[in-house]
Amino acid sequence: MHILGIETSCDETGVALVEARGGVSRPRFLVLKNLVSSQVKIHASFGGVVPNLAKREHLKNLPKLWERIMNKELGIRNGGRRPIIPNSKFTIPNIDLIAVTVGPGLEPALWTGINFAQGLGEKYGIPVIGANHLEGHLYSFLLPKKKSIISNSRFSIFKKNPNYRLPITNYKKIFPSIALIVSGGHTLLLCMNSLVSWKKLGETRDDAAGEAFDKVARLLKLPYPGGPEIEKLARSGDSQHIAFPRPMLHQKNFDFSFSGLKTAALYYLQDHPRAKKEDVAASFQAAALDVLTHKTRRAAEHYGARSIIVAGGVAANKALRARLGKAARALEVPLFAPPPAYNLDNAAMIAAAAYFSAFRKKRNALSAKGNLRI
Ligand code: KG4
Numbered sequence: 001m002h003i004l005g006i007e008t009s010c011d012e013t014g015v016a017l018v019e020a021r022g023g024v025s026r027p028r029f030l031v032l033k034n035l036v037s038s039q040v041k042i043h044a045s046f047g048g049v050v051p052n053l054a055k056r057e058h059l060k061n062l063p064k065l066w067e068r069i070m071n072k073e074l075g076i077r078n079g080g081r082r083p084i085i086p087n088s089k090f091t092i093p094n095i096d097l098i099a100v101t102v103g104p105g106l107e108p109a110l111w112t113g114i115n116f117a118q119g120l121g122e123k124y125g126i127p128v129i130g131a132n133h134l135e136g137h138l139y140s141f142l143l144p145k146k147k148s149i150i151s152n153s154r155f156s157i158f159k160k161n162p163n164y165r166l167p168i169t170n171y172k173k174i175f176p177s178i179a180l181i182v183s184g185g186h187t188l189l190l191c192m193n194s195l196v197s198w199k200k201l202g203e204t205r206d207d208a209a210g211e212a213f214d215k216v217a218r219l220l221k222l223p224y225p226g227g228p229e230i231e232k233l234a235r236s237g238d239s240q241h242i243a244f245p246r247p248m249l250h251q252k253n254f255d256f257s258f259s260g261l262k263t264a265a266l267y268y269l270q271d272h273p274r275a276k277k278e279d280v281a282a283s284f285q286a287a288a289l290d291v292l293t294h295k296t297r298r299a300a301e302h303y304g305a306r307s308i309i310v311a312g313g314v315a316a317n318k319a320l321r322a323r324l325g326k327a328a329r330a331l332e333v334p335l336f337a338p339p340p341a342y343n344l345d346n347a348a349m350i351a352a353a354a355y356f357s358a359f360r361k362k363r364n365a366l367s368a369k370g371n372l373r374i
């Protein structure tokens, strides 16, 4: 099945074409194209994402990305009659499904993607389904590491693709799995019994982990988004220099709280205006990662997890991956994380989420839901 994914929930416009097969029991994905147009530079001067600016940029970017996918990148011309893949039979009507993020996210931004998807659906007679952005992050670990080579035949892309590796060979062996989703808007822990059934164990009661990274970065006068900047500075800092709090570390639940940690950083900087930025970054990161790792590990122990999954923008943080990797090794279970291209918001993961939602009873309505839950 060929799925066109569309993502506009925040400040990245994404359009991707993904081939999916195998169903829930043995899913396999090939990313034929994954285009992301980032608005980070536009929002950076405001220190965060401005919803109406995001909407304006999505409106501008969506037709451009679609055009790039269809014309330049894949060689479709003449209103879809020429093939997507040169010399093949693949044309726009061969796209089986259009998947678009309906939430959670900024509603004005989400609507741009939904309207665009519906327009394409009507024009080409392709069904459109709504995808949950968080489920997209959750499934991003299933996307293949290497870029796909597009082969000539419409039906043999998988067979001919030498780069395709199954990230997992036996899906029965990885469940139950503990999944940590850490992004700019969310921090939550799930216990998954299969790829399509899970229980939410806990979530943040205030700021998301990525939001805390962004806010502390702003206190340190680092550019937006702050996560990668903090990570960079932290490498040359002393992580034990400041004893920042580890909020809720020892509470028996699986919830998180990061706003107190951010406030502690604020007070520290007020009291120590000449503090070394590297030490503040390293000490803050250590505190945040301690909580994330500790709670994930405890959940894995408690539920007898046979694997750990991490996803979302903060999963790009190498120190977090290293810490979770160590925890997973101690428990003798594998850690699954998305390849670098799919940590941040993208449309390939939205296509994957839509593929699985097709197997679940619950369908998302095609209207923007800023607070959609997982
Ligand atoms: O998943 P994402 O692209 O968007 C949301 O769905 O929120 O995540 C963006 C968040 C931002 O807060 C950003 O600062 C954070 O992920 N982030 C990082 C790193 N890279 C991105 N946080 C810590 N370390 C990083 N390397």
Ligand code: ZN
Pocket: 133, 137, 183, 184, 312, 313, 344, 345
């Ligand atoms: Zn996201």
